[in-house]
Amino acid sequence: MELSTMTSMLAEGYVVSMQIFAITLVGSIPLGALVAVGRLSKVRPLSWLTSLYISVMRGTPLMLQMFAVFFVPFYVFGRQTPPSYMFVAVIIAFVINYAAYFAEIFRSGIQSMPRGQYEAAQVLGYTSRQTFFRIVLPQVIKKILPAMGNEVVTLVKDTSLAFSIGLAEMFTTSRALVASQRTMVPFMIAALIYWLTCLLIELLLGRLEKKLDYYHD
Incomplete structure (x- = not known):
């Protein structure tokens, strides 16, 4: 198989990886903010429930959460799911998992603010x-x-976990190509693409940090 053909196939898988990445960010950041508010709430049951949610999501593997979301409709409710549910299951698992991590980041940021800031504003x-x-x-x-940047970069790489339930993202495609073509080239191309994507995100976050330099501690 020609290199251009392999690259084209990997590009198709990359599109799926980036869809997982983008939708997860759009869903998990707002959800994480809401969970953080609940975690800081003075209403004890709400604070306890959100703390439990964070503990479970952070204390169990993301892959296991994907399997749970994927198989629950069949094993719990006896319902067959269409092939398209594979992508939906991945998104649900990623969003609820990353929301827990983002919630703790938001909570730590809010709690780090000196009380004097609120009093001065008042x-x-x-x-x-x-x-x-x-x-x-x-x-x-x-x-x-x-901290958010670290999680975002990790998310890029974690999209490869979608292979565990058979979703054809970039890692799944590269693994299939390695097996069929008996060459490590697809893995090398995939690794380069992952690295360049993470590098671009790091550069963008670095520019954003510089823009926020006028907020001194």
């Missing part, structure tokens, strides 16, 4: 909403950006 006549969005949130984003 003296200046800011409402609670204005205080949070104009003063607290920009500083929280700056504080949590490195």
